[in-house]
Amino acid sequence: MRWIMMLTYVVAILITLSLMSVYILGVLTESLHKNESVNLFAKANIIADTVAGAIDVFDVFDDNADRQIEQIISGTVIRALAVNPSCTVLYDSNTEASLEGKVLMRDVINTAMQGEQAQTLSKSDDGNTIMSVAVPVMRDEKIKGVVYLVETIDDIDKTISYVKMNMIVFSVLISILVGMLSMGMSIMVTSRLDEFIKAAKEISNGNYKTRVNVSGDSELQELSDAMNSMCQALENVDETHKKFISDVSHELKTPLASIKLICDSIVDTAEPDIEMIKEFLADLSNEVDRLTRIVERLLTLTKIGNEEEQPTLTPVDFVVMLNAIMNRLRPNAEAKHILLCGDFDSADITPVLIDYDKLWEAVYNITDNAIKYTPENGTVKMELSSDAVEMSVSVSDNGPGIPESERECIFDRFYRLDDSRTRETGGTGLGLAIAKEAVLLHGGRIEVQESEMGGCKFIISIPKRTAEV
Numbered sequence: 373m374r375w376i377m378m379l380t381y382v383v384a385i386l387i388t389l390s391l392m393s394v395y396i397l398g399v400l401t402e403s404l405h406k407n408e409s410v411n412l413f414a415k416a417n418i419i420a421d422t423v424a425g426a427i428d429v430f431d432v433f434d435d436n437a438d439r440q441i442e443q444i445i446s447g448t449v450i451r452a453l454a455v456n457p458s459c460t461v462l463y464d465s466n467t468e469a470s471l472e473g474k475v476l477m478r479d480v481i482n483t484a485m486q487g488e489q490a491q492t493l494s495k496s497d498d499g500n501t502i503m504s505v506a507v508p509v510m511r512d513e514k515i516k517g518v519v520y521l522v523e524t525i526d527d528i529d530k531t532i533s534y535v536k537m538n539m540i541v542f543s544v545l546i547s548i549l550v551g552m553l554s555m556g557m558s559i560m561v562t563s564r565l566d567e568f569i570k571a572a573k574e575i576s577n578g579n580y581k582t583r584v585n586v587s588g589d590s591e592l593q594e595l596s597d598a599m600n601s602m603c604q605a606l607e608n609v610d611e612t613h614k615k616f617i618s619d620v621s622h623e624l625k626t627p628l629a630s631i632k633l634i635c636d637s638i639v640d641t642a643e644p645d646i647e648m649i650k651e652f653l654a655d656l657s658n659e660v661d662r663l664t665r666i667v668e669r670l671l672t673l674t675k676i677g678n679e680e681e682q683p684t685l686t687p688v689d690f691v692v693m694l695n696a697i698m699n700r701l702r703p704n705a706e707a708k709h710i711l712l713c714g715d716f717d718s719a720d721i722t723p724v725l726i727d728y729d730k731l732w733e734a735v736y737n738i739t740d741n742a743i744k745y746t747p748e749n750g751t752v753k754m755e756l757s758s759d760a761v762e763m764s765v766s767v768s769d770n771g772p773g774i775p776e777s778e779r780e781c782i783f784d785r786f787y788r789l790d791d792s793r794t795r796e797t798g799g800t801g802l803g804l805a806i807a808k809e810a811v812l813l814h815g816g817r818i819e820v821q822e823s824e825m826g827g828c829k830f831i832i833s834i835p836k837r838t839a840e841v
């Protein structure tokens with residue numbers, strides 16, 4: 373990762389600098405060449421003017437013209453030649469290898485003979501760049517010959533290679549600098565990523581207490597925040613899970629311990645009579661019933677709590693459902709001489725869309741509790757009310773009530789106010805948790821208040837969804 377980041381930067385910089393160098397060198401070469409050719413043409417034109425008079429009788433080039441040409445090219449490396457229309461050299465400034473009297477054939481000379489200036493670049497045998505220009509010598513609007521100038525422009529070559537060298541050095545230095553900077557930067561970034569990788573490994577090992585501590589850069593900070601909240605969520609799920617398992621084990625342990633005790637008592641009795649065995653077996657049966665009840669309720673709870681579980685909505689007449697629950701519980705109420713009454717008159721009886729079984733269970737559980745925890749001769753009252761958006765079922769009693777501090781907790785699994793008493797009544801502490809899950813599944817809420825009758829009042833409210841006909 374680090375190397376890839378660094379190499380990417382270095383390669384990008386190298387490509388940019390190379391393209392820039394090629395362009396700059398191209399422009400520089402062109403402009404230097406242009407300058408030189410303008411200079412050379414200027415000299416060639418002056419010479420052409422100078423020799424225009426002397427070139428009349430072309431084979432006798434006068435000394436005066438010679439001197440003038442030498443003056444013009446003195447101090448330069450220009451070689452000047454003058455040729456007549458038949459391309460015979462009349463004058464050559466290079467006296468050592470003079471071409472005077474010889475015929476000189478060059479493309480540029482031919483072009484100049486047609487009356488046009490011409491220029492060419494070529495390479496000498498020893499690798500130097502040579503610039504040649506040819507201009508026609510005119511008199512009386514007639515071409516009398518051609519002035520041909522040749523110059524080695526290795527000065528320009530040297531300048532260009534000097535610039536090229538500097539650019540290469542510059543590019544290398546810049547690349548090294550960028551390489552070092554990007555390496556530093558990638559080390560900074562990847563070392564922070566290391567922390568994330570370490571944390572992810574810890575999490576996958578089940579250590580949900582892990583937290584990432586990254587400061588500075590906003591994206592990485594965001595990532596670390598997201599990761600930390602994920603850890604928090606995992607930790608919560610993990611804790612709920614563990615608590616649930618420990619609660620369940622604890623709840624199952626009590627009836628199992630009773631069963632063990634009963635069995636041991638029978639085994640330890642030397643000569644048990646049949647009556648005693650029957651009594652023990654009846655106790656045993658009760659404990660098994662209790663175990664069965666806990667397991668059944670747990671199953672109901674996990675089924676409702678399953679997030680994928682969707683309510684099976686059917687149109688239900690609430691009043692009919694409440695009457696059915698009342699009828700089912702009436703024997704329990706009568707056994708304790710409790711007055712169980714319902715007030716559904718003011719309610720709207722339009723069928724609403726609900727999951728019948730689940731809501732039945734929720735209302736049944738709170739009514740069952742009210743009858744169970746209200747002393748003999750008490751009163752339990754069910755009410756139904758509704759408005760445009762909500763349906764509410766309430767169950768009030770004149771029992772012992774629930775202290776305000778406990779009202780939040782009673783919906784927790786296995787939570788019971790008075791453990792020994794509720795155990796006697798066969799409670800599992802799961803009824804309200806089941807009721808709450810069922811209500812939440814409908815997008816509603818369940819709450820408990822003090823009732824006007826002195827006990828407590830449970831209210832289930834669910835959004836009103838009427839069946840579209």
Ligand SMILES: Nc1ncnc2c1ncn2[C@@H]1O[C@H](COP(=O)(O)OP(=O)(O)O)[C@@H](O)[C@H]1O
Nearest residue numbers: 741742745782788789794799800801802803804
């Ligand atoms: N109407 C009520 N009056 C007094 N206490 C109640 C009432 N309803 C529920 N409770 C208390 O809330 C606890 C939780 O109820 P629930 O979840 O149904 O469990 P249980 O199986 O014990 O009935 C009960 O054990 C009881 O202490």
Ligand SMILES: [Mg+2]
Nearest residue numbers: 741799803804
């Ligand atoms: Mg209950």
